[in-house]
Amino acid sequence: MKSAFKRVGLIGKTGDHNVAVTVRALVDFLERHKAKILLDEGIADMAPDSKGSIVDRDLLAMKCDLAIVVGGDGTLLNAARSLAEPGVAVLGVNLGRLGFLVDVSPEEMTRQLEQIFSGDYLEEERTLLHASVTRDGEAIDDSSALNDVTIHKKDIARMIELDTWIDGHFLNSNRSDGLIIATPTGSTAYALSGGGPILHPGLDAITLVPICPHTLSNRPIVIHDNAIIEVVIHEGTVQAQITCDGQISLTLDPGDRITVRKHDHSLRLIHPPGHDYFEILRKKLRWSEQP
Amino acid sequence: MKSAFKRVGLIGKTGDHNVAVTVRALVDFLERHKAKILLDEGIADMAPDSKGSIVDRDLLAMKCDLAIVVGGDGTLLNAARSLAEPGVAVLGVNLGRLGFLVDVSPEEMTRQLEQIFSGDYLEEERTLLHASVTRDGEAIDDSSALNDVTIHKKDIARMIELDTWIDGHFLNSNRSDGLIIATPTGSTAYALSGGGPILHPGLDAITLVPICPHTLSNRPIVIHDNAIIEVVIHEGTVQAQITCDGQISLTLDPGDRITVRKHDHSLRLIHPPGHDYFEILRKKLRWSEQP
Amino acid sequence: MKSAFKRVGLIGKTGDHNVAVTVRALVDFLERHKAKILLDEGIADMAPDSKGSIVDRDLLAMKCDLAIVVGGDGTLLNAARSLAEPGVAVLGVNLGRLGFLVDVSPEEMTRQLEQIFSGDYLEEERTLLHASVTRDGEAIDDSSALNDVTIHKKDIARMIELDTWIDGHFLNSNRSDGLIIATPTGSTAYALSGGGPILHPGLDAITLVPICPHTLSNRPIVIHDNAIIEVVIHEGTVQAQITCDGQISLTLDPGDRITVRKHDHSLRLIHPPGHDYFEILRKKLRWSEQP
């Protein structure tokens, strides 16, 4: 049997009444189970009577062996990067709407937490991406992403032109609104809107999906996640932007080189027993639903 | 027989040596044919010895019965809005690369102009769109487009939400990066990159193509061009932008209403005899080309 | 005010109990309204006590001024070709599931028929296609379709190769599983499965949608419905098949030429007041529905 969790961090979407209700229920549950509670400082006000410590995100990630994230997929996405490195297990509790990452519902939370704390749970590794930007030969920025690293046009009215290499082999030149480089986790997010395939989370894969490509013959490609992807903003083209999980990190100049590879750490995502990826796919995306 | 053209305006891409060479050849041809020349002020320096008048774009449009535009599709696109209203015939001369709108090549120009001036040419009407923006019940902006009116997200990292009505009937709600409303002319431009169908220029049609729609079940729709299209930026969503033929015209606030309809005037586009739309489609887009 | 209908034909899906119930309710309604009833011989047994005449489909089409079709879109599709030529108005009553063509529900039937018989209804013309096949210069077959004329591969394991001309202009060569030539009515049927756009029924348009094209750069095209479309099965390719509205009409040999054009007659489709095409689109296809 898997060992139970002893030190549990609580993270939540701030300023949401329903999150507060759920956080208090979680505190209650955890206190009954004699778990040490670490409250993310962003939601400290949600559980004023808790005996847990109030800590910042990084300390929380380092000190707990399970982090419970209350909110939507976006809340977990935000927390993912800090939680991946220390290797803490992460469980998501959704509010109202089922998510891909937050798949425990408040109604079933107590029952499912009992199972999880008794060692009855599923665990999967979700790959993150690491992106670094080099300008004139010097590293100027780096960041990580659970969903996708995206290079967008900066000026709404102008396409950008990108050259991509995979493991040193030229892949293609791409005139488009941008390029989405997505993990399996991200394949059901922005990459799907761009026309990309759904990648099962169990795949060691990355997909490259152009956004509104100028050429008709473009089509998404899926490559192994041990590949090193290099994207260069064409000299002579206009400025671009890079976002990681939808957060703008940098304006890119012509000639900038973006290197994307699998992150050294992956996210340990926990699910209650009975978790069914395909069911979430059908329910959340109405994927292949009969009209 | 169609009557020849007497007063010819010349418009060109500025600052391009090849344009200058072609403009001078055109001046030469026109002087030999006793046509009155109106030189757009932007390219006045390209034909310093011409006896033609140097005029601004609006005067040129009003005074000439044929406007010859030298450059790429973008050059003609730019000029189209001023040229549509007075109903002047428009001929495009391309430089290097064949265009959909500029389909006379410099090499064949003299021969084809002889044909055209002897009345042997094809003429088609290309529909323009008119867009107006209403805020709090007041018209705050309006513009026109030969290719497309596009409503984009403004913040790169946030989808926008739009409601669309056709002739007062609710069409759909759309969470996406934006919406392209394109004429047949525009159907081979940005709308095609967004996954839209190719509309033959002879169609009385408009296509609505969502950009990276959040919902899987979206699909472009084609409607009659006498329809009145109203798009409302969702209250509670973020800011958006409207562009006409790729030119930013306005930042849109939640609640803004954009009304798009066929413009009162269309562009009279002239082609040399033998013009073949499908051939341009295949050559320019490599459409349905066998690998 | 539009004049009411005096002679009403009744057509239905055979062998369906619910159809029988609805047919009897219709007979009842029509007898109360002193309309002359013509019962299609296929459903004569459904209304044994009716005073109406039992006639074959062609006589029915010729003698009535309104034909009411009870069943699904398929039932109306089947009847459409006989009903288009004599110009009879056609109304569809659906059973269980809303259709694009059969949009009167049994529950609202009486109320809506009252409106329709008092002249309060919408009428639209739905274009049909006419297809003829020429072999070695001789016409060997012709047929018509409300949805689509489709040329398919015959051997499941072999692509076919087709050349297409529009009004005598070469369009493209196409190696694929086939080609769908669809009316606006058919654009929400098989053509949609093949990746085609939705065409509003008010459009004078035809769309050509390749089925699983071999070339990446293919994309549906929409042309005016006054175009003459010619498709030739490549010499040296394998056999193909032509279907009209999904009914196999002929095996095609290499060299066969299929000519498709707008049919001389269109279908007069009647809707109750308040009919909303876009609502059917959203309800029936879950088009652009938010997950």
Place this chain on the structure above:
Amino acid sequence: MKSAFKRVGLIGKTGDHNVAVTVRALVDFLERHKAKILLDEGIADMAPDSKGSIVDRDLLAMKCDLAIVVGGDGTLLNAARSLAEPGVAVLGVNLGRLGFLVDVSPEEMTRQLEQIFSGDYLEEERTLLHASVTRDGEAIDDSSALNDVTIHKKDIARMIELDTWIDGHFLNSNRSDGLIIATPTGSTAYALSGGGPILHPGLDAITLVPICPHTLSNRPIVIHDNAIIEVVIHEGTVQAQITCDGQISLTLDPGDRITVRKHDHSLRLIHPPGHDYFEILRKKLRWSEQP
């Protein structure tokens, strides 16, 4: 250094003069290199003076340590299933047109064979699929495929309905013309025509691509190649067919269950040094080529 090849089998497209020329050049090369030659009986007449043994395909596969296949991708596809099980290395020589699998051109053959025989070559494992059909609980057929296992409609005019399970989890119900289950090798073949993504051959992945799906919200999915895929023909639907690499293997009845999994053996595909998958992708498919 990798050891050179001692016993070389020769397989070719039958009845093609160019193949014969190349086969004779190969025999020449191999005799100079003192390799034992095994000639596939299908091309025995192409090298009448060869000292090699004439053998059937199975014996050839068992006895040689390298099989050279001369023809197109289809020729290698045909041979692949026999060559995978004994684990023989396979090299493809193309005729005229570069293939994904046959990437040695006759012009460079001698030079590249020198490299390969001196141990300078690339080797990759290409996954095959194994498909078995169960009817009323009994296995009635099984087959294997290098590209894809495809379940098609049998009657051109009728959709089929399929239920799919992955590792015992329900995936979806699918009303369509069929379903393509493709390896990375097959992802650039029929699956690509159906709208599937390109999967790099290095991926441990299988893609499921519906053919003309009835539902708008369908989208290809990519899963791990250790998954067991079960497809059941809906009771109450019509007959279907199963093909492996485009060869019809069986008519399927409603209720039939098709189980697809990774084959126990994979194909050892040899490439000359400098082989570049992405280059073949661009050249052969004109993938993402700029117009």
